[in-house]
Amino acid sequence: MKSRAWFSIVGLSVALTTGLFAAQENAARMTYVSKEVRFHGRQNVLRQASLGDIVSAGVAIHNGAKARSELIFGNRTVARLGANTILNLTDGSAGMNLHEGALLFQIPKGSSTEITSGPVAITSKGATGILERYRDFYIKVMLLEGEVRVFIPGQIGESILMEPGQILITSPKATALPEAADFDIARVARTCRLISDFSPLASQELIALEARKQMRLTSKGNYIPSNLVIFGRGTLVSLVPPQPKETGAQKVRSNSKPTQ
Amino acid sequence: MCSGKFNKLGWGTICMSVAVALAMCPFALAQTADQSQNRADLLRTQANPTYGPTPSGVEGGYAVASPNDKDLGEQQILKRAEEYQPFSASASTPVFYTSNVALTRSGEEDDVLFAPAVSFSYQPRITKTLYAELGVTQQFFVYDRFSELNFASFDAIAGLAYYMPQFHNLSLRARYDYNRLTDTDNFDEFFVNHAYILSANLPFRIGRAQQIAVGIDTELSFYSHPNAPRRNDYSFYGGYSVNLTRSLSLDATGRIAVRDYHVGDRTDVSEILALSANYRISEWFTLSFLSSFAWNQSNHDVFDYSVANVGGGAALTIRF
Numbered sequence: 001m002k003s004r005a006w007f008s009i010v011g012l013s014v015a016l017t018t019g020l021f022a023a024q025e026n027a028a029r030m031t032y033v034s035k036e037v038r039f040h041g042r043q044n045v046l047r048q049a050s051l052g053d054i055v056s057a058g059v060a061i062h063n064g065a066k067a068r069s070e071l072i073f074g075n076r077t078v079a080r081l082g083a084n085t086i087l088n089l090t091d092g093s094a095g096m097n098l099h100e101g102a103l104l105f106q107i108p109k110g111s112s113t114e115i116t117s118g119p120v121a122i123t124s125k126g127a128t129g130i131l132e133r134y135r136d137f138y139i140k141v142m143l144l145e146g147e148v149r150v151f152i153p154g155q156i157g158e159s160i161l162m163e164p165g166q167i168l169i170t171s172p173k174a175t176a177l178p179e180a181a182d183f184d185i186a187r188v189a190r191t192c193r194l195i196s197d198f199s200p201l202a203s204q205e206l207i208a209l210e211a212r213k214q215m216r217l218t219s220k221g222n223y224i225p226s227n228l229v230i231f232g233r234g235t236l237v238s239l240v241p242p243q244p245k246e247t248g249a250q251k252v253r254s255n256s257k258p259t260q
Numbered sequence: 261m262c263s264g265k266f267n268k269l270g271w272g273t274i275c276m277s278v279a280v281a282l283a284m285c286p287f288a289l290a291q292t293a294d295q296s297q298n299r300a301d302l303l304r305t306q307a308n309p310t311y312g313p314t315p316s317g318v319e320g321g322y323a324v325a326s327p328n329d330k331d332l333g334e335q336q337i338l339k340r341a342e343e344y345q346p347f348s349a350s351a352s353t354p355v356f357y358t359s360n361v362a363l364t365r366s367g368e369e370d371d372v373l374f375a376p377a378v379s380f381s382y383q384p385r386i387t388k389t390l391y392a393e394l395g396v397t398q399q400f401f402v403y404d405r406f407s408e409l410n411f412a413s414f415d416a417i418a419g420l421a422y423y424m425p426q427f428h429n430l431s432l433r434a435r436y437d438y439n440r441l442t443d444t445d446n447f448d449e450f451f452v453n454h455a456y457i458l459s460a461n462l463p464f465r466i467g468r469a470q471q472i473a474v475g476i477d478t479e480l481s482f483y484s485h486p487n488a489p490r491r492n493d494y495s496f497y498g499g500y501s502v503n504l505t506r507s508l509s510l511d512a513t514g515r516i517a518v519r520d521y522h523v524g525d526r527t528d529v530s531e532i533l534a535l536s537a538n539y540r541i542s543e544w545f546t547l548s549f550l551s552s553f554a555w556n557q558s559n560h561d562v563f564d565y566s567v568a569n570v571g572g573g574a575a576l577t578i579r580f
Contacts, residue, residue: 082331082332083331102331102332130332132332140332142332142335155467155469156467156469156470156502156503156504157467157468157469157470157502157503157504157505158467158468158469159468159505159506160468161506165338167335167337175467176467176468177468181337181338182337182338182339182340183335183336183337183338184335184336184338187333187334187335187336188332188333188334188335189333190333191330191333191334192331192332192333193330193331193333194331194332195333214338218338221341222340222341222343223338223339223340223341224338224339224340224341225336225338225339226336226337226338226339228336228337229334229335229336229337230334230335230337231334231335232330232331232332232333232334233331233332237337
């Protein structure tokens, strides 16, 4: 009798928690917290984030220096936040607004997510990419797999459909979007700590597939590797000596950690 | 990059206007050719390849220091090899309602016409900004009620196009144009014209989606048979285009054209307005709504006319 009562309580709790989580589509659960990660709520109250916390629209997540965090939305969209990052959860399905810092997003196929940063909005129904903003200096979007639409709401025609391997850098005060350039998917996947410091993404194989595809196109001459590299955040382009060739798939796989 | 790209100024934007006076016996044959020439011009597709620079997404040299660089990884920039496709082939099937089938001043008759066209062009790149242009177009004009007006138009062009990216992408063209008009039954020729065409187009891009363009076209005929419809055309135009979505674009073009005839003292001035909406279903398939309105004034009143053409069509274009 006693055990039945316990089962009922536990069952009710699970049902309430999952039901609440499912009902609030714009809510997310913290699945990884490292170093100083804090919530900034509607009432201007700061509190330390911890694993399993549910975050809903209107709450901002602040990652301190050296901090990392990951949250998963109701529609299974994954958001990984780098150091010195401020991300707001907004209304709508897995809605996010990046005020500052670096965000890796993984939107499962069939899910719908809108991410904004300054004047730029990104929508997708299946993609993995990285969004970075640094104050009023720049916004950077990189796509590893899938497809995203990058646009400036209210500006007629300012819309770009980005493909895997494209990078777009614009100003947070932009009223028009520039053309996207291309980057080496495998090298980013190998060196990005928002990938390597976490458990493998569900889209890891899709990223490897795109890297292999890009490698094939490179060997056919459709892409020409340049000696221009942006090392991490920012827009500083460095000139580097040419590197020996390595297949994209090898690069991605060698970097993947086993599933935890 | 997009040398073969046709700008979508719309069907009939190069409307040229001359009226026909059947009562003037000495010019009867010439007028028939002239009418057909005008109708062909009013309804023909205008093919204007446009080229534009592709600004880089990377702000070269602009550096902003920021912490925690390793988060994003190393972004090695790849250069996309430019794939230039010099050949293009297209087929279109426009259908129009026209308010003035014979381009007459009075006694106007309306009709519906079907104007299918096929074209093939080759635009080899000579230097980064200089291209050769070779092309042929065959178009048929088939009327519903006035089948006696049916005719076909064949054009062959050869020329050069020069682009000046440093000056708003100004494009300059010099072409030779051979035009032959025939009937549609036996393809018997009733008019042939040889002309030089010189043109300049200056686009002003407004953001990603909008563009204003101004330009001039000069067509200098150096031989025609019969000689009476032979003329030189001088026109100035201004156009506006907007991409409302990735697939839907709207275009409006206004043009003023002066036509100076070699025989007699006839000079015409035409005002033409062309409006079109294009919906691109795929890279190679486009549906269009097309319209053009023209008003012609001549120093011989008998050649005055006005006409409206409204219609739509589908176009297939492949590049290779």
